[in-house]
Amino acid sequence: MVRIAVSGSNGKMGQAIIEAIEQLDEIELGVKIDQGHNLIDYLDKFDILVDFTSPVATLGYLSICAKAGKKMVIGTTGFNDNELNQLITLAQNIPIVFSANMSVGVNLSLKLLEMAAKVVGEDSDIEIIEMHHRFKIDAPSGTALKMGEVIANTLGRDLKTCAVYGREGIEQVRDKNTIGFSTIRGGDVAGEHTVNFFMHGERVEITHKASSRMTFGLGALRAAIWLDKTPSDKGYVYSMKDVLEIA
């Protein structure tokens, strides 16, 4: 039995994970952690920490877990470059699964995007549109950025220099080598992403729509069960690609 600690346990994803734990036989809820708790006091209650919080909170929990030799599944998004470097450094001590989207469908979509970029990427105007609930604070979504990164890497571009985030006013005509991002926030949308490859006379769209947070919750627990089997003495940042064995 794998004992799970859930940080951000009062949050939307924290609640979804607690609900998902109840559906699975091989794991149990060890402890719920929220802002009122110090994780150090609960280290004997869990094997793996599943964390969907904020970049600052995640790095705090990761630094405690790295010292204590506890593995982590991290779904938090919105890290800046400096925070991302801190995460990678801390994960030299323990294995973690870190993924902006834990759903099977999105991770399959990343593979499809790689294929689409190889076949039509150079001849396309590439635009990524993402839509989320009104409470989401980071933009573009971590998933949209990951999709952009996969496409940019496939095409030998650097996302840092080819990304265009939103447009307003009078601009130059679209640069063919850019990857555009558009963000929509409203209502209770769990998460929708569409990548458009616009060509002459036709357009390929790759879309993923999450209809419930349970897909992220179950994916995170699948990652925890997978992580439980990896040795804890060596650190590494794994992704859902590793968990799902997507080559």
Ligand SMILES: NC(=O)C1=CN([C@@H]2O[C@H](COP(=O)(O)OP(=O)(O)OC[C@H]3O[C@@H](n4cnc5c(N)ncnc54)[C@H](OP(=O)(O)O)[C@@H]3O)[C@@H](O)[C@H]2O)C=CC1
């Ligand atoms: N990888 C994936 O598949 C997915 C990733 N996400 C990402 O997960 C994260 C959380 O999303 P969601 O659950 O919707 O957000 P919520 O705002 O609903 O929940 C965030 C939780 O984190 C806690 N928290 C925030 N800041 C701190 C802090 N400094 N210290 C301790 N706890 C803190 C909050 O505590 P309190 O309630 O006290 O404020 C809350 O419990 C986001 O980054 C989101 O993008 C979301 C869905 C899927």
Ligand SMILES: O=C(O)C1=N[C@H](C(=O)O)C[C@H](O)C1
């Ligand atoms: O905040 C959310 O809700 C989600 N965040 C993740 C992201 O930023 O990509 C994943 C999912 O789309 C839901």
